[in-house]
Every structure is written in structure tokens, then in C-alpha cells.
Amino acid sequence: MNAMFCNANGERRYKVNVKRCPLYAESLEQQVWDEKGEPDKKSGNDHPNDAGGYFIVKQFPIVKPTGRVTSLRI
Numbered sequence: 142m143n144a145m146f147c148n149a150n151g152e153r154r155y156k157v158n159v160k161r162c163p164l165y166a167e168s169l170e171q172q173v174w175d176e177k178g179e180p181d182k183k184s185g186n187d188h189p190n191d192a193g194g195y196f197i198v199k200q201f202p203i204v205k206p207t208g209r210v211t212s213l214r215i
Contacts, residue, residue, distance in 0.1 A: 142194050145201065155197065165189045 145155035168189040
């Protein structure tokens with residue numbers, strides 16, 4: 142999900158309209174992380190973030206590129 146907000150090339154592919162989704166925007170701003178780098182679920186303010194994550198996974202799946210194997214006859 143982080144790469145959708147800003148990837149290694151500095152590209153932003155996912156933007157939130159603050160006027161149309163104020164609760165989601167606020168939840169993203171208020172997200173707390175624990176010592177292990179995981180979202181802290183204790184605050185109870187993570188439900189909109191989880192829903193946004195499910196949307197991203199569904200709409201923008203990570204697809205591993207595959208190659209073709211061709212045989213050579215000598």
C-alpha cells in the first residue's frame with residue numbers, strides 16, 4: 142500500500158480526496174505504528190485504512206512478470 146502513495150521513483154499513484162473522504166483521510170493521518178513497524182490496532186481508528194488496503198489489493202494486484210521458455214534444437 143505504501144508504494145501506491147509514493148513509490149521508489151517518487152510517483153504517487155493513489156490519492157485521497159479530503160473533501161469527499163474526510164474520515165479516511167483523517168484515519169490515514171492518525172495511523173499509529175508499533176515498535177515492529179506494524180499498524181497499532183489498539184486505537185480502533187484503523188478500519189478505514191484496512192478497507193482502503195483491500196481496495197488497493199483488489200484494484201491494483203501485484204503481478205509477478207513471467208517469462209517464456211523456448212527450447213533450442215541443435
